[in-house]
Amino acid sequence: MHHPPVTIHDKQFSIYLPERKILHSVEIVAARLSHDYRGKTPLFLSVLNGSFMFASDLMKEMSIPCEISFVRLSSYTDMHSTGKVKEIIGLKESIKGRHVVVLEDIVDTGHTVAGLLPQLHQQEPASVEVATLLVKPECLQHDLQIKYPAMSIANDFVVGYGLDYNGLGRNLRDIYKVM
């Protein structure tokens, strides 16, 4: 399939990860989670906005009983991290004693996940792990154990499949990187 470059705001992006590759990597993560959490009814916590597409496709591939809830925790404007971590919004149910799996679209500097995990641990879950579609190992600034990364990428700004550049690009089926 041909994927011409796309323009979003002031920048051009070229094809990076086609949809079939994304979906294949999501299937593999779902199979691992279905195996590891058998008998545990995990609670997925999808961190909005970026992770909605990953969460949706991952849930469809899960072969064990599981639940999902959506939380917000935003710290990004433009293409650079502000480094500020905000508190969790929207977590209505108790996670005490639950096996929680945080769903992220991307772990970049790691600020977001590093800020989120202590807030979750305060509520005494049985366990907390992180599943992310993308991780940028070169950019990580925290000592994080990301147990379920679907794909590792280089230090490129990417959009598509839920990921945005200043609000746009989330609807793209494929992932593009800035040119």
Ligand SMILES: O=P(O)(O)OC[C@H]1O[C@H](OP(=O)(O)OP(=O)(O)O)[C@H](O)[C@@H]1O
């Ligand atoms: O590892 P980090 O450097 O913290 O970057 C990753 C976070 O940044 C993005 O969220 P953003 O705050 O842009 O909100 P969004 O999901 O609504 O786009 C992304 O969805 C992750 O949550």
Ligand code: HPA
């Ligand atoms: O590369 C990225 N693209 C979109 N959003 C992001 N948030 C952190 N890194 C990125």
